[in-house]
Amino acid sequence: MEFRAPTAAAQQNASACDYLTKNLTDKEAGLEQFQGLLDALGNSVERLPDWHPILTDPSQPYEKHVFGISQLETYRKCDHTVYFVRGFVTCPYDEGAADQLVEAVNRVERLHAHRMDEPLYNEGTYPVVVVSDKIELEADGTIRSRDALSMFAQHTVKHALTAQVAETWWNMRANILGVPHGSRSSLFVNQHAGGHMRKILETLNDSGMFGPIKEWSLDMLPEKKRNAIGVTLISVAVSNWANSSEKFEFELRGEKCEAGVRDTWDDGTELSVRVTIGDHDLYVSGFYYPKGERVEVGTTVGKKALALKFA
Numbered sequence: 358m359e360f361r362a363p364t365a366a367a368q369q370n371a372s373a374c375d376y377l378t379k380n381l382t383d384k385e386a387g388l389e390q391f392q393g394l395l396d397a398l399g400n401s402v403e404r405l406p407d408w409h410p411i412l413t414d415p416s417q418p419y420e421k422h423v424f425g426i427s428q429l430e431t432y433r434k435c436d437h438t439v440y441f442v443r444g445f446v447t448c449p450y451d452e453g454a455a456d457q458l459v460e461a462v463n464r465v466e467r468l469h470a471h472r473m474d475e476p477l478y479n480e481g482t483y484p485v486v487v488v489s490d491k492i493e494l495e496a497d498g499t500i501r502s503r504d505a506l507s508m509f510a511q512h513t514v515k516h517a518l519t520a521q522v523a524e525t526w527w528n529m530r531a532n533i534l535g536v537p538h539g540s541r542s543s544l545f546v547n548q549h550a551g552g553h554m555r556k557i558l559e560t561l562n563d564s565g566m567f568g569p570i571k572e573w574s575l576d577m578l579p580e581k582k583r584n585a586i587g588v589t590l591i592s593v594a595v596s597n598w599a600n601s602s603e604k605f606e607f608e609l610r611g612e613k614c615e616a617g618v619r620d621t622w623d624d625g626t627e628l629s630v631r632v633t634i635g636d637h638d639l640y641v642s643g644f645y646y647p648k649g650e651r652v653e654v655g656t657t658v659g660k661k662a663l664a665l666k667f668a
Contacts, residue, residue: 360539399442587654
């Protein structure tokens with residue numbers, strides 16, 4: 358489905374509002390506080406991109422790849438957290454923990470934390486707001502493009518010295534755009550910034566500075582084609598299956614395939630199937646239903662060129 362930022366924002370904001378206010382005695386006060394958060398921090402989001410200052414500004418080992426605030430000592434006192442484009446609100450039950458969090462965050466340059474006056478999430482909490490002063494929002498609610506591109510590029514290049522493989526756009530899209538996201542935009546970055554992020558990543562990958570390119574996600578292929586690849590391999594695996602063996606090999610279109618087939622419920626109604634080619638150069642899993650000879654594809658991942666041999 359096409360990504361529509363206004364729709365995604367409305368859904369995220371409604372969900373976050375419900376999470377933070379549904380258990381409050383004074384819901385009106387909670388709603389007012391939540392609106393203040395939207396005004397100050399932008400839209401609610403599910404996950405921050407890896408280059409976001411909330412994740413990159415606290416000190417951390419140079420080689421460490423941080424995916425979330427739980428990995429950072431600065432945010433150790435966080436509890437019941439909701440993210441926004443510019444930062445987050447977290448709701449610890451212990452007032453001392455809230456004060457410690459404020460102190461820890463305010464020691465980090467260009468991050469700011471403060472306590473809220475009223476509870477959120479539940480009665481008895483001491484909410485803390487954490488915001489990055491680096492982030493300015495465009496009129497559409499996304500991060501200013503030049504800033505987003507600069508932060509992304511600096512963060513990406515930093516990992517070149519320790520990288521072993523180059524990750525593709527399709528593998529890393531959620532890490533780069535944040536969640537929720539579309540093919541090249543999200544609630545963090547508009548299509549202009551997202552499109553240039555993809556160009557930057559692909560140029561760096563082509564330079565060889567990160568090592569050989571690792572392919573895994575096949576999201577660049579249409580869903581219909583991915584499904585066709587899975588159906589082909591699962592169907593042929595089943596046709597080559599001898600009931601006496603769960604693991605076996607077969608050859609298809611010049612490729613050696615390792616397969617595993619298991620009678621899921623031991624009654625012949627459903628077969629669990631997986632097929633692997635090479636060192637996980639292509640991997641397919643799903644189910645085969647003998648009645649009606651129906652295939653249900655679960656996972657299809659691997660290298661694009663190899664996968665297309667079975668489309």
